[in-house]
Amino acid sequence: MLRRSMLFMPGNNPGMLQTAEVFGSDSVILDLEDAVSLGEKDAARILIKGALKTFNYGTTEVVIRINPFSTPYALEDIDVMARLKPNAILLPKATPEDMKQLDEMLTRIEKEEGFEEGIIRIHALVETTYGVETVYETIQMSNRVDSVCLGGEDLAADLGVARTKDSEELFYARTKVVNACKALKIDAIDTPFTDTNDEAGLLADTIHAKKLGFTGKLSINPRQINTIHKVYSPTADEISWANRVMYAKDEAEKEGLGVFSLDGKMIDAPIISRAMNTLNTARVIGLIK
Amino acid sequence: MKNILGREVPDNIKGYGEVKHYGGYLASKGTKTKRSIKMTNVLPGDEKLHDNLDTVLDKLPLKDGMVVSFHHHLRNGDFVLNMVMEKIAARGYKDITIAASSIFPCHGELVELIEKKVVTSIYAAYISGPVAEAISAGKLENPAVMHTHGGRARIMESGDLSIDIAFIAAPTSDDYGNINGVDGKSACGALGYAYTDAETADITVAITDNLVEYPNTTIDIPQTLIDYVVVVGAIGDPNGIVSGTTQITKNPIGLKIANMTTELIKNSGYFKDGMSFQTGAGGVSLAVAADMKAEMIENNIKGSFASGGITGYIVDMYKEGLFKSLFDVQCFDLAAIKSAKENAGHMTMSASMYANADNKGSVVNKLDIVILGATEIDTDFNVNVTTTSDGTIMGGSGGHADTSAGAKLAIIVTQLANSRISAIKDRVTALTTPGETVDVIVTERGIAINPKRTELIERLKETNLPIMTIDELKNIAETMTGKPREVEFTDEIVAVIEYRDGTVLDVVRKAK
Numbered sequence A: 001m002l003r004r005s006m007l008f009m010p011g012n013n014p015g016m017l018q019t020a021e022v023f024g025s026d027s028v029i030l031d032l033e034d035a036v037s038l039g040e041k042d043a044a045r046i047l048i049k050g051a052l053k054t055f056n057y058g059t060t061e062v063v064i065r066i067n068p069f070s071t072p073y074a075l076e077d078i079d080v081m082a083r084l085k086p087n088a089i090l091l092p093k094a095t096p097e098d099m100k101q102l103d104e105m106l107t108r109i110e111k112e113e114g115f116e117e118g119i120i121r122i123h124a125l126v127e128t129t130y131g132v133e134t135v136y137e138t139i140q141m142s143n144r145v146d147s148v149c150l151g152g153e154d155l156a157a158d159l160g161v162a163r164t165k166d167s168e169e170l171f172y173a174r175t176k177v178v179n180a181c182k183a184l185k186i187d188a189i190d191t192p193f194t195d196t197n198d199e200a201g202l203l204a205d206t207i208h209a210k211k212l213g214f215t216g217k218l219s220i221n222p223r224q225i226n227t228i229h230k231v232y233s234p235t236a237d238e239i240s241w242a243n244r245v246m247y248a249k250d251e252a253e254k255e256g257l258g259v260f261s262l263d264g265k266m267i268d269a270p271i272i273s274r275a276m277n278t279l280n281t282a283r284v285i286g287l288i289k
Numbered sequence B: 001m002k003n004i005l006g007r008e009v010p011d012n013i014k015g016y017g018e019v020k021h022y023g024g025y026l027a028s029k030g031t032k033t034k035r036s037i038k039m040t041n042v043l044p045g046d047e048k049l050h051d052n053l054d055t056v057l058d059k060l061p062l063k064d065g066m067v068v069s070f071h072h073h074l075r076n077g078d079f080v081l082n083m084v085m086e087k088i089a090a091r092g093y094k095d096i097t098i099a100a101s102s103i104f105p106c107h108g109e110l111v112e113l114i115e116k117k118v119v120t121s122i123y124a125a126y127i128s129g130p131v132a133e134a135i136s137a138g139k140l141e142n143p144a145v146m147h148t149h150g151g152r153a154r155i156m157e158s159g160d161l162s163i164d165i166a167f168i169a170a171p172t173s174d175d176y177g178n179i180n181g182v183d184g185k186s187a188c189g190a191l192g193y194a195y196t197d198a199e200t201a202d203i204t205v206a207i208t209d210n211l212v213e214y215p216n217t218t219i220d221i222p223q224t225l226i227d228y229v230v231v232v233g234a235i236g237d238p239n240g241i242v243s244g245t246t247q248i249t250k251n252p253i254g255l256k257i258a259n260m261t262t263e264l265i266k267n268s269g270y271f272k273d274g275m276s277f278q279t280g281a282g283g284v285s286l287a288v289a290a291d292m293k294a295e296m297i298e299n300n301i302k303g304s305f306a307s308g309g310i311t312g313y314i315v316d317m318y319k320e321g322l323f324k325s326l327f328d329v330q331c332f333d334l335a336a337i338k339s340a341k342e343n344a345g346h347m348t349m350s351a352s353m354y355a356n357a358d359n360k361g362s363v364v365n366k367l368d369i370v371i372l373g374a375t376e377i378d379t380d381f382n383v384n385v386t387t388t389s390d391g392t393i394m395g396g397s398g399g400h401a402d403t404s405a406g407a408k409l410a411i412i413v414t415q416l417a418n419s420r421i422s423a424i425k426d427r428v429t430a431l432t433t434p435g436e437t438v439d440v441i442v443t444e445r446g447i448a449i450n451p452k453r454t455e456l457i458e459r460l461k462e463t464n465l466p467i468m469t470i471d472e473l474k475n476i477a478e479t480m481t482g483k484p485r486e487v488e489f490t491d492e493i494v495a496v497i498e499y500r501d502g503t504v505l506d507v508v509r510k511a512k
Helices: A014-018 A038-054 A074-082 A096-113 A129-133 A135-140 A152-159 A168-183 A199-212 A222-232 A236-254 A269-284 B053-059 B080-090 B110-115 B130-136 B149-158 B192-200 B252-266 B283-298 B312-319 B334-342 B351-355 B400-406 B454-461 B470-481
Strands: A005-010 A027-031 A061-065 A088-091 A121-126 A145-150 A187-190 A216-219 A260-262 A265-267 B067-070 B096-100 B119-124 B144-146 B165-170 B203-208 B228-231 B303-310 B323-331 B346-348 B369-372 B376-378 B409-413 B440-443 B446-449 B489-498 B504-511
Touching: A005 A014, A005 A061, A005 A222, A014 A038, A027 A038, A038 A074, A074 A088, A074 A096, A088 A096, A096 A121, A096 A135, A121 A129, A121 A135, A129 A135, A129 A152, A129 A168, A135 A145, A135 A168, A145 A168, A145 A216, A152 A168, A168 A187, A168 A199, A187 A199, A199 A222, A216 A222, A222 B252, A236 A260, A236 A265, A236 A269, B053 B080, B053 B228, B067 B080, B080 B096, B080 B110, B080 B165, B080 B203, B110 B119, B110 B130, B119 B149, B130 B489, B130 B504, B149 B192, B149 B351, B149 B400, B165 B192, B192 B323, B192 B351, B252 B283, B252 B409, B252 B440, B283 B312, B283 B409, B303 B312, B303 B334, B312 B323, B312 B334, B323 B334, B323 B351, B334 B346, B351 B400, B369 B400, B440 B470, B446 B454, B446 B470
Parallel strands: A005 A027, A005 A216, A027 A061, A061 A088, A088 A121, A121 A145, A145 A187, A187 A216, B067 B096, B067 B165, B096 B119, B119 B144, B144 B489, B165 B203, B203 B228, B303 B323, B323 B346, B369 B409, B409 B440
Antiparallel strands: A260 A265, B440 B446, B489 B504
């Protein structure tokens, strides 16, 4: 599925749970961790349970961020949330060891509930230096992993450096996460841009991350969705180029040509694949029919 | 009897009289007659100026049962209504009818006068705060009459309501009654509603806290309409008159609704050179204005006029050449007040010119697009902005029904579901604006177009906008909020909702 944007929503706010899908993000992450104070963890579980039974989130992917295994809440989070059959669990401070444990628990619960095995997917939130170094191994711990999300704030703290607007301190982590995700054919989701009033900054940061290879971005405010989608959606020029590539390919095939060129440039398999991806994305988000 | 909108309205209402039932939004066409107005001439050497309210009141033909009018440009900072009514009550007069263009929470002192039967009737286009609660509780002797801004001008001009004395809060005046709203410590900008009071009342008293030498160099209401001028310490509290700058909403739901509304307008066929536009001062309305501004610049669209209550955002669009002119009946912020003073193309208009259905053509008739709000909407597109869902009065039409009738594209913007309350119901609690004049409802989850607007439905089919029927929208809301339990009402009628032509749309009954 398309994951240009993944929007965090506090799990203890009924109004936000009611409107979670309204903003058009590809995924919503209902949060049990940072957005929820220690005294409200159980209340948030009850609210999310009610929300998933009551509201129709349509085609929006519903992800639940549980608390890390290092806290007393993780096991109950998983036990309650997995039985609601969300689309996915977001594992914070992801490590190979935690991923293995989460996968085993989900497998057991799916069996107990009679769910199809592997139906509940996992997104790994990498936000520690250990998590960055072991990201490739973490992904391989479970067939359920659909993406790695980068958590820049916690990572900077673990690195002992300050977070900056240009995210220079995250360069290594960003490229390492992207490389692991590309190697294992899953989505790479960039860290949120935390200044919710700086639209220009968000735009620049998203463009930069896309250039590094990220396929989407976490978001902490609904107002950020349009900007993120603007970057991760094909432009009219890109769609036109992709259509021309596919037309040229069809024509070449009719003429029995194995190799062909467009605008003086040789078109090969990776370029055709990129054009097909562009058109698929445009179709999924309704830009073309 | 049930009127053509299915509302149960008696033929005769105690304390109101015989009812003219609503017959459709264009039913009131024809030739009308203006009421004759008494004019007492002022001779050379006569003095109009008084330095206190009591000496003016001594001169006025005060009597039990009189009708006095006030205007609301000082909004929730107005001192004048309370100041005058306190004096009238102290003099022992009873059974007064107040015709105020709007009543705000700052007018809470009126409740005591209502309870003591000093005030027994109220006419207004908008009522909120303690007075609205008192009316809802059945404390007012006669049902309040809730008309539109244009309807108020109409009843004053026609004589359906004859104003004995108009009290005009005047931010600046000279000693002969040349008034403006743009100067002085209580500046409020355009005096559109007050102008109609001054034109139609038998006696007009200007109350000012900024007396300037004759002649006042900016004149909104001229000396020819003013009988007396009185100077007081303060006519209002600047903090309540304007809120500084009105703000675009930061609520993501509001922004989403605004974005969808702009997209709809862009594809509606009305987004073109020469278009005219009106929106309010609410956060979502301002977000639409901001989006429209960006789209007009990008598409090189130049509008004809923007109208209504004017805000700084609309002034900015005017200054950037996106609108050729502004028609202003009341200013909503400091930037609008400043512009009303400085810009020739920023024209003030009277309430009659703005929205009266019975003159020779009001500005609303020339409107292409208007953005309006709603408390409730029903599946016939009828809108309630008069009461809450529990039946308590909390507002009123203002220019809602006027602009909706006049504009080619009347768009209602509202959050579909807010916690446990759905905006769309089978039947609105009170009916302010008839559905036949409402074209589109924009909510965060979908857009419903009035089935009568087939050409608009066809035009928008090709867009990515989430167009659905109003029943589909209602169903979405009800899956989240459940179906609300009907509020039960007594038979007692506490307010009559008049359409702009003076027919009765609906009544507000006292809740059980």
